Amino acid sequence: MSDYARRLEEFDQYVMNHIPIRLIRLSDMKFVERDDVRKHLHPSVPRKDYGLYKPSRHVKYAVLSHRWLASGEPTYEEIKAGTAAGPGYEKLENFCEQARKYKVEFAWSDTCCIDKSSSTELDESIRSMFRWYRNSEICIVHLAQSETIEDILHDEWTTRGWTLQELLAPYYIKFFNKRWTAMTDASNDKRKEANTRILQHLETATRIPRHEIYWQFNPGPLKVDERMAWAAERKTTRVEDVAYSLMGIFDVSLQIAYGEGGDRAFCRLIEAIMQAGDPSVLNWKGKAAKHHTSDAIPRSPRSFLDRRELKLVGRRLEMTMTSLGLRVPLVILPLNLPLGMAMETGYARITFDCPLYPNIKIDITVDNSLVHGQYQYALGIISYSLVRDGSREVLGIQGKSVGFPLRCRRERERDQFVSPNSEPIDVVGFETVSNLEQIFGQWRKIRQEGLIEVNFPITPSDSIFYISRKYLEIVYL
Numbered sequence: 001m002s003d004y005a006r007r008l009e010e011f012d013q014y015v016m017n018h019i020p021i022r023l024i025r026l027s028d029m030k031f032v033e034r035d036d037v038r039k040h041l042h043p044s045v046p047r048k049d050y051g052l053y054k055p056s057r058h059v060k061y062a063v064l065s066h067r068w069l070a071s072g073e074p075t076y077e078e079i080k081a082g083t084a085a086g087p088g089y090e091k092l093e094n095f096c097e098q099a100r101k102y103k104v105e106f107a108w109s110d111t112c113c114i115d116k117s118s119s120t121e122l123d124e125s126i127r128s129m130f131r132w133y134r135n136s137e138i139c140i141v142h143l144a145q146s147e148t149i150e151d152i153l154h155d156e157w158t159t160r161g162w163t164l165q166e167l168l169a170p171y172y173i174k175f176f177n178k179r180w181t182a183m184t185d186a187s188n189d190k191r192k193e194a195n196t197r198i199l200q201h202l203e204t205a206t207r208i209p210r211h212e213i214y215w216q217f218n219p220g221p222l223k224v225d226e227r228m229a230w231a232a233e234r235k236t237t238r239v240e241d242v243a244y245s246l247m248g249i250f251d252v253s254l255q256i257a258y259g260e261g262g263d264r265a266f267c268r269l270i271e272a273i274m275q276a277g278d279p280s281v282l283n284w285k286g287k288a289a290k291h292h293t294s295d296a297i298p299r300s301p302r303s304f305l306d307r308r309e310l311k312l313v314g315r316r317l318e319m320t321m322t323s324l325g326l327r328v329p330l331v332i333l334p335l336n337l338p339l340g341m342a343m344e345t346g347y348a349r350i351t352f353d354c355p356l357y358p359n360i361k362i363d364i365t366v367d368n369s370l371v372h373g374q375y376q377y378a379l380g381i382i383s384y385s386l387v388r389d390g391s392r393e394v395l396g397i398q399g400k401s402v403g404f405p406l407r408c409r410r411e412r413e414r415d416q417f418v419s420p421n422s423e424p425i426d427v428v429g430f431e432t433v434s435n436l437e438q439i440f441g442q443w444r445k446i447r448q449e450g451l452i453e454v455n456f457p458i459t460p461s462d463s464i465f466y467i468s469r470k471y472l473e474i475v476y477l
Helices: 003-018 034-044 076-081 087-100 119-134 149-154 163-168 196-206 210-214 224-231 262-274
Strands: 022-025 030-033 061-065 106-108 138-142 173-176 320-322 325-335 347-353 361-367 375-381 384-389 392-398 400-412 452-455 464-468 472-476
Touching: 003 034, 030 034, 061 087, 061 119, 061 163, 087 106, 087 138, 119 163, 138 163, 149 196, 163 196, 163 210, 196 210, 325 400, 361 400, 361 452, 375 452, 384 464, 392 400
Parallel strands: 061 106, 061 138, 138 173
Antiparallel strands: 022 030, 022 106, 320 325, 325 375, 325 472, 347 361, 375 400, 384 392, 392 464, 400 452
């Protein structure tokens, strides 16, 4: 295959997989499909390459980011039939007029460029949306409630679910006010040097650090707690869109299933994120989602608002969802209740001791109406590393570590099928155990608590000490 043939193949792959399914041709406001774009732009593929060829430089389109009207947005059927009219179509025309100024041939709007009667097309569009915005030549934002930059603080555009990725994904953004007047003199409002005032107001309105806005945002299942907090106050019309609108930000893919409910959709999103093993997905507080097997799934992005500010960097954590719960290997540090603690009602903040490290005192909120003598308590450390020392493995623990407060319930004093005076049963081939004193259930996350920080006092916070691997247990949360 010649170099030119390879460039053509690269171009075809890009057009058929990385741009929207359907675009508006700005010259006549008609729809064009991907194959139409491919054929139209084939002659633009250079026969000679000097190491600078990129298909995205030849396939240029504008995308619209906006707050949908309550009614009257142009539909796919109306644009196709040429019957679109009203305030929604007027907005589309204004968008296309601004797009022409950026020397692009095509434009895309989520109101009319998706055939929503096709479940297959809708599914692909929602899964691909982040990529389509990222690959655009320019994202034109219409702030229908803003006249000045200061008005951004109160514009609904900053509070909607889908507009979060529309802010983060594009490399180039231009903001227009309700009269379709540019809000700055810059050609790209996402540039650090473009206009400090607009970036300051976007940061205040969205609670997203400025550098995350003007830098090239890196999607992926990392810094999950921080990124979920960005979405916590945002609203969507369909409850499932709380999860679907975050797929691109975390670079995961979900099957679109409107009607499944917001809880189920968000649980699927969290499970997909957990597969990457970033422990920040566990840094939330409050009530768990109504999951079939696990208490480690948060209810919504709002669960991350009250999280503790923890340093969760380093190695990935093995996390696997099973029929018993979220399977996680944790370093178990046993904790002791204070002696003589009286049972009361409600919740209480109790200081626990660690028998393995007496200098440690850990404050945990627990249900004080429980009979504490029926429980064992522990801290399950997640910030550890497995280190090979010749022929053995040991655990590396950071001086400043993070873990889950855990408890397990004593189920009975002895095995109910074994009499205290009975002799050990001889079972051929097995090494049997007799005279069981206590039987405890599985470790469970203390529901009132999220991740907490523990400092090993005689250890510098940035150093590591090593302990035996025997303290590592498989826990089902």
